[in-house]
Amino acid sequence: xxxxIRLILILLSVQLPLLTTAQGLMDGFMKGDRKASLxxxxxxxxxxxxxxxxxxxxxxxxxxxxTQAINLYGVYGLGYDLDLIVSAPYIxxxxxxxxxPKQEGFQDVTxxxxxxxxxxxxxxSRLSWLFALGYTMPIQNYVNDNILALGQxxxxxxxxxxxxxxxxxxxxxxxxxxxxxxxxxxxxxxxxYDPSQVNPNSGMKVNVPDxxxxxxxxxxxTKRVYVDVWGQQQTPYAAGTDIGPGIPFxxxxxxxxxxxxxxxxxxxxRLGLNFGYSTTLEGQNIGKSTRLSGGIIIGN
Amino acid sequence: xxxxxxxxxxxxxLLLAGAGLTGCKENTISEGVLPYFEPATNDADGGxxxxxxxxxxxxxxxxxxxAITSDAYQTELTSVKNxxxxxxxxxxxxxxxWGQGGVVRWxxxxxxxxxxxxxxxxxxxxxxxxxxxxxxxxxxxxxxxTRLYALxxxxxxxxxxxxxxxxxxYNRPSLNRQGLVTRVPVADVPSYPSEGAAIAETSAQILTxxxxxxxxxxxxxATEHKQSQxxxxxxxxxxxKAGETLAASVAAVALTRARTDRFSTATDSWTSLKARxxxxxxxxxxxxxxxxxxxxxxxxxxxxxxxxxVARLAPAAPPATSSTAFQTALAxxxxxxxxxxxxxxxxxxxxxxxxxxxxIAGHWNLIAEQLLQEDRQNELRAARTYALLNRAxxxxxxxxxxxxxxxxxxxPSQLDxxxxxxxxxxxxxxxxxxxxxxxxxxxxxxTYLFPVETTWLKKQSDAAIISTxxxxxxxxxxxxxxxxxxxxxxxxxxxxxxxxGAK
Numbered sequence: 001x002x003x004x005i006r007l008i009l010i011l012l013s014v015q016l017p018l019l020t021t022a023q024g025l026m027d028g029f030m031k032g033d034r035k036a037s038l039x040x041x042x043x044x045x046x047x048x049x050x051x052x053x054x055x056x057x058x059x060x061x062x063x064x065x066x067t068q069a070i071n072l073y074g075v076y077g078l079g080y081d082l083d084l085i086v087s088a089p090y091i092x093x094x095x096x097x098x099x100x101p102k103q104e105g106f107q108d109v110t111x112x113x114x115x116x117x118x119x120x121x122x123x124x125s126r127l128s129w130l131f132a133l134g135y136t137m138p139i140q141n142y143v144n145d146n147i148l149a150l151g152q153x154x155x156x157x158x159x160x161x162x163x164x165x166x167x168x169x170x171x172x173x174x175x176x177x178x179x180x181x182x183x184x185x186x187x188x189x190x191x192x193y194d195p196s197q198v199n200p201n202s203g204m205k206v207n208v209p210d211x212x213x214x215x216x217x218x219x220x221x222t223k224r225v226y227v228d229v230w231g232q233q234q235t236p237y238a239a240g241t242d243i244g245p246g247i248p249f250x251x252x253x254x255x256x257x258x259x260x261x262x263x264x265x266x267x268x269x270r271l272g273l274n275f276g277y278s279t280t281l282e283g284q285n286i287g288k289s290t291r292l293s294g295g296i297i298i299g300n
Numbered sequence: 301x302x303x304x305x306x307x308x309x310x311x312x313x314l315l316l317a318g319a320g321l322t323g324c325k326e327n328t329i330s331e332g333v334l335p336y337f338e339p340a341t342n343d344a345d346g347g348x349x350x351x352x353x354x355x356x357x358x359x360x361x362x363x364x365x366x367a368i369t370s371d372a373y374q375t376e377l378t379s380v381k382n383x384x385x386x387x388x389x390x391x392x393x394x395x396x397x398w399g400q401g402g403v404v405r406w407x408x409x410x411x412x413x414x415x416x417x418x419x420x421x422x423x424x425x426x427x428x429x430x431x432x433x434x435x436x437x438x439x440x441x442x443x444x445x446t447r448l449y450a451l452x453x454x455x456x457x458x459x460x461x462x463x464x465x466x467x468x469x470y471n472r473p474s475l476n477r478q479g480l481v482t483r484v485p486v487a488d489v490p491s492y493p494s495e496g497a498a499i500a501e502t503s504a505q506i507l508t509x510x511x512x513x514x515x516x517x518x519x520x521x522a523t524e525h526k527q528s529q530x531x532x533x534x535x536x537x538x539x540x541k542a543g544e545t546l547a548a549s550v551a552a553v554a555l556t557r558a559r560t561d562r563f564s565t566a567t568d569s570w571t572s573l574k575a576r577x578x579x580x581x582x583x584x585x586x587x588x589x590x591x592x593x594x595x596x597x598x599x600x601x602x603x604x605x606x607x608x609x610v611a612r613l614a615p616a617a618p619p620a621t622s623s624t625a626f627q628t629a630l631a632x633x634x635x636x637x638x639x640x641x642x643x644x645x646x647x648x649x650x651x652x653x654x655x656x657x658x659x660i661a662g663h664w665n666l667i668a669e670q671l672l673q674e675d676r677q678n679e680l681r682a683a684r685t686y687a688l689l690n691r692a693x694x695x696x697x698x699x700x701x702x703x704x705x706x707x708x709x710x711x712p713s714q715l716d717x718x719x720x721x722x723x724x725x726x727x728x729x730x731x732x733x734x735x736x737x738x739x740x741x742x743x744x745x746x747t748y749l750f751p752v753e754t755t756w757l758k759k760q761s762d763a764a765i766i767s768t769x770x771x772x773x774x775x776x777x778x779x780x781x782x783x784x785x786x787x788x789x790x791x792x793x794x795x796x797x798x799x800x801g802a803k
Binding site: 058060061097098099100101102141142143145186187188189191192244245246247 | 655
């Protein structure tokens with residue numbers, strides 16, 4: 001029994017905090033061979049202004065939209081240079097005004113492989129180059145065509161590359177990614193007026209625009225404390241629509257610029273606490289939201 | 301392609317190659333493809349069918365065409381032949397587009413315009429007021445849309461009955477019979493006057509009346525439609541001219557009716573009606589801030605079928621809010637909303653037909669489109685289908701609106717704010733259900749016209765009828781009364797059709 005506990009503790013020995021999907025699924029820190037960690041975080045995100053296209057808009061019939069999420073996030077080192085990352089959030093969204101029902105349920109499960117392809121050492125410093133490939137799919141058939149939708153409902157492939165520099169406690173990570181979003185089927189036939197369409201009886205299947213993503217993150221990381229600040233920019237790559245009457249929500253071109261920060265403190269042994277904050281500076285067809293999160297991390 | 305774009309695309313291609321993907325361009329919304337067909341019947345007796353707006357087809361005289369042996373005709377024919385040899389890709393696209401059916405295309409255009417103008421007034425955050433609507437950009441609410449679809453259908457149908465009468469009266473042979481091969485399949489009917497031109501001119505005049513701001517777009521469409529008859533080798537210039545002329549006469553009759561059908565006063569004040577409402581709790585707008593209903597007096601608009609008979613079909617008074625019957629109905633809405641399944645949500649969403657859609661009537665026009673294409677209906681028969689369906693849907697709306705603004709029954713959420721709706725709550729009183737009345741009427745008529753599809757149509761209308769209960773916007777008694785009203789008006793329409801001369 002003692003041995004087993006020790007084995008689990010070895011598997012879960014804490015090294016770094018975990019970052020949930022809200023600011024990109026992954027950071028530049030490799031987990032290490034056969035090391036693992038698991039995080040449970042709670043987050044709350046609110047907005048009372050959303051962007052129609054890029055124009056901020058407030059709807060008195062919607063009031064303030066609140067999204068609460070419990071996210072389960074795990075990393076396991078398949079090898080010294082290969083990690084498996086899995087994430088699955090349970091989400092609840094509700095509006096403070098109007099008569100729209102709150103929506104609640106599992107959103108999308110994501111599995112990703114992160115590969116440290118190269119690393120260079122210069123004295124005390126280290127520069128690594130990483131690649132990652134992820135796949136996301138909805139856990140259940142949630143409503144996707146609604147302002148309070150849990151998600152877009154698409155199956156996505158996420159390819160990204162990262163440059164990660166570390167010198168002592170200081171680190172700097174830059175990453176660039178492309179998220180390929182698959183088509184989704186709506187509950188309804190689209191009736192929107194679009195003279196460029198030869199056949200006006202559009203179907204129920206619509207495309208979700210792909211996006212590109214850039215994240216820069218810097219901070220200070222030791223065994224006991226981790227702190228960072230980051231900036232994230234998502235830009236629609238494929239053509240998309242703007243929020244408007246009758247326009248399907250999944251076809252909207254979504255983009256945003258967000259900044260945030262993370263603080264991690266190791267309490268005892270392999271147990272740590274994680275806090276996060278982020279805010280939206282500007283956006284496109286998305287809520288101008290502010291997010292607070294907190295979580296427990298077990299592992300190495 | 302700039303250098304940076306090239307590099308970006310190359311990078312993306314490499315990045316995604318592992319997953320078997322490339323960053324190619326995608327359509328935002330996928331589209332279906334309509335089939336081409338040669339109409340199943342020619343309806344040589346179509347000129348004798350009972351007209352709607354005109355007392356008979358004979359009231360409009362179509363002048364005799366020149367003989368096909370005449371120089372004038374031969375010049376026209378040569379011009380069409382030469383045109384076929386030198387046709388441009390743009391012309392071919394137009395021929396293909398209109399080749400799928402003029403009546404169907406104009407119905408689609410009408411639906412698109414309805415969807416475009418089917419919007420809520422814009423709220424100005426700064427002033428706390430709704431912006432006034434431009435009279436040239438009217439709100440295409442359900443009463444507006446049904447009136448438009450009905451008038452369009454009736455005018456197209458009458459124009460085609462007149463055209464068919466002249467076709468078989470003068471018997472100018474079709475171009476296919478004179479050795480030409482049309483670019484798209486057409487009905488084997490005499491070519492004079494052109495049915496395409498008749499549809500184009502009627503539709504353009506009717507739609508411009510409803511949407512003055514779209515005049516230019518509509519005119520361009522009509523011109524292209526008429527020209528496509530020449531480009532496709534379907535008609536010569538004098539066929540088109542004759543079709544256009546007869547259509548203008550029919551459209552004039554239709555527009556006279558439109559100007560005197562009392563719709564112009566349907567937006568007048570409704571507060572006195574509300575004060576008189578024989579109901580214990582009256583409807584209030586649930587919008588923030590409250591919004592006035594769009595056309596509260598649409599119940600006064602002139603009906604297409606006999607007004608006395610239609611008025612007799614008005615639903616009985618709804619149960620008072622204090623009654624057990626009402627409380628049971630309200631509790632059912634609450635329970636359904638609280639335990640709404642994903643499937644129920646999907647049904648409610650499919651039949652939402654709210655803002656920026658064709659409206660519920662337009663949704664049934666879309667369904668009719670599929671059926672008449674499967675049935676390979678010629679232009680005249682397609683127009684008859686739409687005219688019949690839409691006149692009934694209009695009259696159903698008229699009676700339904702009368703009930704709405706007599707009783708002012710509140711929406712369920714007004715009485716129980718805990719009732720959350722999966723669609724936006726329509727800004728009109730509840731009783732009777734538009735979805736139930738429209739769908740029951742459409743089902744009755746389409747089942748009569750397309751008996752093969754009885755089972756499928758029943759399934760569609762059942763889903764449409766119950767969708768508002770799933771959405772949380774309607775009571776069962778409202779749905780039942782709507783279904784009854786729709787079935788009765790539908791029967792009235794099918795009885796008309798049984799005696800209209802079409803077999």
